[in-house]
Amino acid sequence: MVLIAGVDIGNNTTEVAVAEVNDRGEATFRGQSLVRTIGIKGTMRNVSGIIDALDQALQPLQIPRKELAGVLLNEATPVIGDVAMETITETVITESAMIGHNPTTPGGMGLGTGITRSIADLGTASTDQEYIVIVSRETNFQLAADLLNQAVNRGVRINGAIVQLDDGVLIHNRLSQPIPIVDEVRYVDRVPVGMFAAVEVASVGRSIEKLSNPYDIATLFNLEADQTRNIVPIARALTGVRSAVVIKTPRGDIQERRIPAGSLTLIGDKATVQVPVDEGAEVIMDKVDEVQPLTEIRAEPGTNVGGMFETVRRVMADLTNQPVGEILVQDIIAVDTLVPQQVQGNLAGEYALGNAVGLAAMVQTQKLPMQMLARKLQEEIQVPVTVAGVEAEMAIHGALTTPGTKAPLAILDLGGGSTDASLIQESGVVRSTHLAGAGDMVTLLIDKELGLDDLDLAERIKFYPLAKVETLFHLRHEDGSVEFFDAPMDPRLFGRVVVMSELGPQPLPVQDPIGRVAEVRRKAKEKVFVRNSLRALAGVAPGGNIRLIDFVTLVGGSSLDFEIPKMISDVLLEYGVVTGRANVRGSQGPRNAVATGLVLTSAGTGYGS
Amino acid sequence: MKISEEMVKEIILEVMGQMQPPASASAPASTAAPVPLNLRETGDAVVGKDKNEVVIGLPPAFGNTMTQTIIHIPHQDVLREVMAGIEEEGLKARLVKVNRTADVGFIGHEAAKLSGSGIGIGIISRGTSVIHQRDLAPLQNLELFSQAPLVELETFRAMGRNAAKYAKGENPSPVPVRNDPMARPKYQGLAALLHNKETQLVDRHKSTKELALA
Numbered sequence: 001m002v003l004i005a006g007v008d009i010g011n012n013t014t015e016v017a018v019a020e021v022n023d024r025g026e027a028t029f030r031g032q033s034l035v036r037t038i039g040i041k042g043t044m045r046n047v048s049g050i051i052d053a054l055d056q057a058l059q060p061l062q063i064p065r066k067e068l069a070g071v072l073l074n075e076a077t078p079v080i081g082d083v084a085m086e087t088i089t090e091t092v093i094t095e096s097a098m099i100g101h102n103p104t105t106p107g108g109m110g111l112g113t114g115i116t117r118s119i120a121d122l123g124t125a126s127t128d129q130e131y132i133v134i135v136s137r138e139t140n141f142q143l144a145a146d147l148l149n150q151a152v153n154r155g156v157r158i159n160g161a162i163v164q165l166d167d168g169v170l171i172h173n174r175l176s177q178p179i180p181i182v183d184e185v186r187y188v189d190r191v192p193v194g195m196f197a198a199v200e201v202a203s204v205g206r207s208i209e210k211l212s213n214p215y216d217i218a219t220l221f222n223l224e225a226d227q228t229r230n231i232v233p234i235a236r237a238l239t240g241v242r243s244a245v246v247i248k249t250p251r252g253d254i255q256e257r258r259i260p261a262g263s264l265t266l267i268g269d270k271a272t273v274q275v276p277v278d279e280g281a282e283v284i285m286d287k288v289d290e291v292q293p294l295t296e297i298r299a300e301p302g303t304n305v306g307g308m309f310e311t312v313r314r315v316m317a318d319l320t321n322q323p324v325g326e327i328l329v330q331d332i333i334a335v336d337t338l339v340p341q342q343v344q345g346n347l348a349g350e351y352a353l354g355n356a357v358g359l360a361a362m363v364q365t366q367k368l369p370m371q372m373l374a375r376k377l378q379e380e381i382q383v384p385v386t387v388a389g390v391e392a393e394m395a396i397h398g399a400l401t402t403p404g405t406k407a408p409l410a411i412l413d414l415g416g417g418s419t420d421a422s423l424i425q426e427s428g429v430v431r432s433t434h435l436a437g438a439g440d441m442v443t444l445l446i447d448k449e450l451g452l453d454d455l456d457l458a459e460r461i462k463f464y465p466l467a468k469v470e471t472l473f474h475l476r477h478e479d480g481s482v483e484f485f486d487a488p489m490d491p492r493l494f495g496r497v498v499v500m501s502e503l504g505p506q507p508l509p510v511q512d513p514i515g516r517v518a519e520v521r522r523k524a525k526e527k528v529f530v531r532n533s534l535r536a537l538a539g540v541a542p543g544g545n546i547r548l549i550d551f552v553t554l555v556g557g558s559s560l561d562f563e564i565p566k567m568i569s570d571v572l573l574e575y576g577v578v579t580g581r582a583n584v585r586g587s588q589g590p591r592n593a594v595a596t597g598l599v600l601t602s603a604g605t606g607y608g609s
Numbered sequence: 610m611k612i613s614e615e616m617v618k619e620i621i622l623e624v625m626g627q628m629q630p631p632a633s634a635s636a637p638a639s640t641a642a643p644v645p646l647n648l649r650e651t652g653d654a655v656v657g658k659d660k661n662e663v664v665i666g667l668p669p670a671f672g673n674t675m676t677q678t679i680i681h682i683p684h685q686d687v688l689r690e691v692m693a694g695i696e697e698e699g700l701k702a703r704l705v706k707v708n709r710t711a712d713v714g715f716i717g718h719e720a721a722k723l724s725g726s727g728i729g730i731g732i733i734s735r736g737t738s739v740i741h742q743r744d745l746a747p748l749q750n751l752e753l754f755s756q757a758p759l760v761e762l763e764t765f766r767a768m769g770r771n772a773a774k775y776a777k778g779e780n781p782s783p784v785p786v787r788n789d790p791m792a793r794p795k796y797q798g799l800a801a802l803l804h805n806k807e808t809q810l811v812d813r814h815k816s817t818k819e820l821a822l823a
Contacts, residue, residue, distance in 0.1 A: 105697055141693065169697045470778060472744040491749045494742055495775050
């Protein structure tokens with residue numbers, strides 16, 4: 001009877017399984033543990049994390065580390081991924097052509113047109129002209145309303161106003177004749193005076209109708225057909241906002257500009273294809289599928305993508321003591337996303353959603369570093385350490401301890417950096433694949449799309465369901481259900497969108513309504529995990545046909561997510577594939593599959609004797 | 610160290626002496642105290658039924674024996690900005706006079722308890738303010754503006770706006786509050802004097818009154 005430990009070093013967590021093996025080669029599991037991986041998977045820095053994990057697993061058994069007969073490491077081909085975001089379009093306003101933004105409280109409603117005029121010059125305004133009045137911060141709301149009322153009494157026709165401060169409702173409430181007012185126009189001094197302009201404000205809960213339609217703009221401004229074509233981007237930028245101003249200036253224009261983002265060269269076994277990143281994720285991924293199996297991906301030097309690839313390779317080279325030239329990027333996943341971006345030449349701090357492509361790249365290296373890691377660990381703990389099996393193979397052996405499973409079986413290992421799949425035939429033959437892009441990429445997408453600039457916060461949004469604190473005694477979960485509390489909650493939670501973590505509700509410093517946050521989160525998970533699951537399974541399925549797989553078990557940290565398993569399950573159902581989350585050894589859930597598999601396969605090869 | 614009353618008085622005089630010249634030089638308008646507000650009591654304050662109101666609680670000295678904050682913002686402007694902030698969000702402001710205390714937390718809490726939306730604002734004469742909610746304990750708050758010398762006109766507008774947003778069930782980001790470690794040594798003496806003046810009109814046995822601003 002000897003005691004052995006299987007150690008699985010993952011991208012984010014290091015897991016250990018400890019078992020007693022008798023002389024017939026049967027393993028009895030005695031303990032397990034899980035700690036955060038220190039450093040990048042498969043590198044020297046992992047050692048302290050492994051020792052910590054071993055101690056945690058052995059501590060309840062009251063067994064010192066040196067009584068272990070052996071420690072088994074997975075042959076973790078170090079995989080590191082990096083994620084980057086490439087913005088490929090931006091909106092540029094030349095001169096002052098439009099203001100379209102969403103101040104929460106514009107004044108009045110409807111559409112007004114006229115010649116722009118400063119409120120200071122209203123005294124000399126003529127009565128046979130229609131005006132749009134510009135109110136800067138020097139004029140307070142009471143004075144502005146008085147001046148507007150005086151002018152109207154004098155017979156001046158005022159059809160709308162553009163206000164610098166958040167005074168729209170205040171001015172409107174004090175007017176004798178209601179007009180639409182767009183407020184919070186920060187750079188009101190850039191609005192040209194004496195130009196024809198149109199102001200539109202929609203009622204609460206609606207968005208503008210006229211200024212978001214190019215033909216209505218053409219009607220208002222008497223435009224020719226070719227001029228109308230030029231204002232299409234304006235109309236598009238104003239779609240969905242509650243208030244807007246359009247001003248006709250001699251050369252005023254708005255454009256959507258594409259930013260050159262470099263190109264990727266996909267080198268496959270059979271073909272080599274070049275694809276520009278600004279073509280978007282769809283095109284990139286189509287090309288990736290086209291050239292499968294991939295051997296290497298290169299990025300154009302001197303571009304953002306090139307920089308990202310270089311960083312990944314250099315980090316990997318440093319960590320594994322190999323020349324940079326030997327390190328190849330072997331897989332990428334590209335995802336289309338929209339990133340809020342400040343409009344160039346804006347008047348009111350407007351944001352427009354720019355198209356962006358998110359990329360995750362993965363590097364694979366040789367087995368050499370793993371042997372170095374094993375030797376280092378052996379020195380430290382004075383117990384024989386062996387590199388005992390290929391990760392994906394071990395994972396499937398671990399997954400097969402789930403009650404109710406047998407070969408043939410496919411697994412999806414949903415991790416932090418990579419999505420892996422493997423398939424075991426009845427004969428015991430295992431095929432496996434590693435793909436770039438998993439939990440970390442979802443975090444990045446959430447971070448960018450919500451404009452958070454805080455990966456920890458994005459991680460929390462990814463991990464926990466949302467709720468809205470409606471009073472101090474109740475909150476509404478994102479599915480609409482209500483939860484009551486006997487004691488009042490912390491006042492800092494009042495009115496906030498919160499994540500429901502183990503520690504109770506935690507406030508999120510975001511302005512977006514709960515629905516949008518939830519949608520961004522779900523979309524990000526779908527884009528990465530659904531796409532990658534299909535890619536990975538196609539890679540191991542017989543003849544690349546997912547329909548020929550009957551059962552898929554999910555393992556790995558991201559399969560503990562509260563919604564990813566359902567998303568994958570839903571899409572795989574279309575292929576007639578039954579999906580479920582593994583329950584390793586009937587007790588560990590989707591965790592510990594690789595560590596368990598390591599122990600089981602080694603025990604079978606006569607470790608005990 | 611023991612601090613005697615004489616020492617405190619001495620320090621206060623010294624602080625006042627130092628503050629006087631720049632105050633009068635930079636802002637000549639502030640030397641002439643603004644006129645008292647025309648605040649009329651219209652009976653006992655009652656709990657509002659309107660979901661779209663925010664109640665502003667004031668101590669008895671506000672706009673009365675005292676007419677400006679510690680940094681010489683006239684009380685008239687304070688009320689105008691807070692009420693404008695509430696109105697801009699589409700809600701109504703209601704004023705009450707809390708007679709039985711000069712503590713900003715309790716005034717704010719009293720206002721919140723009277724408010725149909727459950728949201729109240731407490732503002733004391735020197736400018737210290739709080740946004741309160743009726744289910745909270747009196748010394749808790751939604752947002753606290755504890756350093757009166759740093760509460761400016763824009764802060765009052767934002768305070769009204771945020772209170773209205775809470776009342777609407779929105780998710781406002783808290784008004785940025787500056788923190789100046791020198792505010793305490795610089796203003797503590799003055800604040801003590803102002804507090805003294807504030808409490809003179811407090812009457813523990815008098816109920817909270819509805820106010821009309823003429």
